[in-house]
Each structure stands twice: as structure tokens, then as C-alpha cells.
Amino acid sequence: MLLHFTKMHGLGNDFMVVDLVTQRARFDEACIRQLADRHFGIGFDQLLVVEPPRDPDMDFRYRIYNADGSEVENCGNGARCFARFVCDQRLTHKREIRVETQGGPLTLVIEDDGRVRVNMGAPRFAPDAVPFDAAEDRPLHDLEVDSETLRVGVVSMGNPHAVLQVENVDSAPVERLGPAIESHPRFPRRVNAGFMQVVSRHAIRLRVYERGAGETLACGTGACAAVASGIRQGLLESPVDVELPGGSLTLEWAGDGEPLFMTGPAVRVFDGRVPLG
Numbered sequence: 001m002l003l004h005f006t007k008m009h010g011l012g013n014d015f016m017v018v019d020l021v022t023q024r025a026r027f028d029e030a031c032i033r034q035l036a037d038r039h040f041g042i043g044f045d046q047l048l049v050v051e052p053p054r055d056p057d058m059d060f061r062y063r064i065y066n067a068d069g070s071e072v073e074n075c076g077n078g079a080r081c082f083a084r085f086v087c088d089q090r091l092t093h094k095r096e097i098r099v100e101t102q103g104g105p106l107t108l109v110i111e112d113d114g115r116v117r118v119n120m121g122a123p124r125f126a127p128d129a130v131p132f133d134a135a136e137d138r139p140l141h142d143l144e145v146d147s148e149t150l151r152v153g154v155v156s157m158g159n160p161h162a163v164l165q166v167e168n169v170d171s172a173p174v175e176r177l178g179p180a181i182e183s184h185p186r187f188p189r190r191v192n193a194g195f196m197q198v199v200s201r202h203a204i205r206l207r208v209y210e211r212g213a214g215e216t217l218a219c220g221t222g223a224c225a226a227v228a229s230g231i232r233q234g235l236l237e238s239p240v241d242v243e244l245p246g247g248s249l250t251l252e253w254a255g256d257g258e259p260l261f262m263t264g265p266a267v268r269v270f271d272g273r274v275p276l277g
């Protein structure tokens with residue numbers, strides 16, 4: 001069978017988006033890895049699958065798979081592309097869309113300028129919520145990596161994040177430390193590793209080594225986690241502009257227990273069809 005898909009990106013974090021409201025398909029890990037391959041497949045950081053909701057109060061269910069085939073709880077850049085996709089495909093006429101994810105419900109609003117504002121829910125810092133192996137909740141934890149002690153903030157945005165403050169993201173050892181943090185045994189479900197440079201109280205620069213995808217040009221939940229951790233440590237104040245290698249996002253957060261809002265672009269690149277076994 002030929003499966004219709006759309007290639008999209010949010011700040012260069014790229015996606016294959018599939019409508020399973022009007023089509024049928026099943027994806028296993030091997031099939032996702034093959035489609036994600038940038039030489040032998042379509043190539044993407046994440047596969048986004050749009051399904052009918054299970055909860056009648058929601059508009060859709062949105063499932064997310066990393067390039068390595070693992071299913072994950074949340075994807076911020078993907079959420080904005082998902083909103084743009086369901087509107088462009090006329091799967092909804094709503095401008096405010098409620099969607100189920102594995103990491104909890106999200107509300108997305110398409111703004112007049114075409115950008116998408118997402119209520120990403122409240123960041124959680126408790127080690128059990130991340131999950132992270134630690135006895136207590138602290139703004140920073142010591143993490144032994146390659147005989148170095150790193151100071152990381154741990155945050156759940158539905159999915160797990162570790163945030164490390166660095167002097168300069170351009171020279172930060174993302175290729176060396178990223179994989180070691182991602183698969184550190186104190187993160188039993190692995191983790192996304194963010195490298196944050198504080199530019200001012202309202203601006204950071206960020207690179208993220210993503211769980212299951214490697215370093216990407218942008219990570220929306222990574223931006224949320226870095227801002228939440230930075231505000232919690234007293235380094236930042238809302239709103240915060242986050243500059244990633246692929247472009248910028250605006251983040252707003254009123255503080256503990258409050259939802260975090262992310263605003264940014266979502267771009268459709270092309271439509272295609274691919275044979276699926």
C-alpha cells in the first residue's frame with residue numbers, strides 16, 4: 001500500500017507526519033528506523049502520527065516516535081507542526097485544539113500570524129516524575145560523567161530532560177557529553193540532554209542532544225525544560241527568548257505549578273507517498 005505523508009519542520013527539527021484518521025497503517029521499530037534513515041529512507045528526527053482521540057473531550061490523539069523507533073511522551077516542535085497539519089488537512093476547523101499525548105493533554109492555538117502557541121503543561125522537577133535516581137528534589141544535582149562531576153537540573157515536560165549550564169554553546173562538548181548523559185544509568189528511561197548558555201535574564205542559547213535522535217537543530221520540550229530550570233535557579237525571568245541552532249522560540253512561565261507556554265513556527269515542506277509493507 002502507498003501511505004500519504006507530509007514532511008514538516010519546527011526550526012529544523014524535522015518530522016514525517018502521518019494522518020491515521022483517514023488512513024490505516026502500523027509502524028514497528030524496524031520500519032520507523034528505515035523511514036528515518038537520511039540516506040535510504042525519507043529522513044526525520046521524529047515520526048508524528050495523528051489519530052482519533054480516545055477521550056471524547058479531546059480533538060485528536062498525537063503519537064510521537066524517535067528516529068530510533070522508540071515511542072515517546074511529548075515533542076514541542078512536533079506539537080506545533082501537528083496543529084498546522086490538522087488545520088491544513090482540514091481535519092478540524094478549530095483554531096484551539098486539544099490533543100492527547102502519552103505525556104498528558106496539550107492545548108494548541110494557531111495565532112493570526114501563523115505561529116502556534118502551545119500550553120505545554122506544568123514542568124515537574126521531582127526525581128520520580130522525570131524519572132531520575134535521586135533521594136530528593138533539588139534545583140541542581142551532581143551527575144558523574146566520564147570522571148567529571150556535572151551539575152544538572154532535571155525536568156519532566158512529559159518527557160525527561162537534563163539541563164547543563166555552559167559558558168558558550170558553540171564550544172560546549174555536546175558530541176562527547178550528550179550520548180553519555182542520554183544513557184546515564186541514573187536516568188532509567190534515558191534523557192534528553194540540554195546545554196544552556198545564559199545570555200541575559202530574558203535570553204538563552206541552547207543546544208540539545210535528543211534521546212533517540214542525537215543532536216537536533218531545535219528541541220521544543222528541551223527549550224521548555226531549560227527555561228523552567230533557569231527560572232527555578234533564579235537565572236532567568238519570563239518571558240525568555242530561546243535561540244536554537246535552527247531558530248528562536250518564545251517561552252513564558254509564571255512559576256511552580258503553572259503551565260509553560262511555547263510560541264514558534266511550524267513549516268510544511270512537501271507531501272509524499274511511500275510504500276509500506
Ligand SMILES: N[C@@H](CCC[C@H](N)C(=O)O)C(=O)O
Nearest residue numbers: 075076077159211219220221
Ligand atoms: N524534538 C522534540 C522532542 C522529541 C522527543 C525526545 N527526543 C524524547 O525522546 O523525549 C521536541 O521538540 O520537544
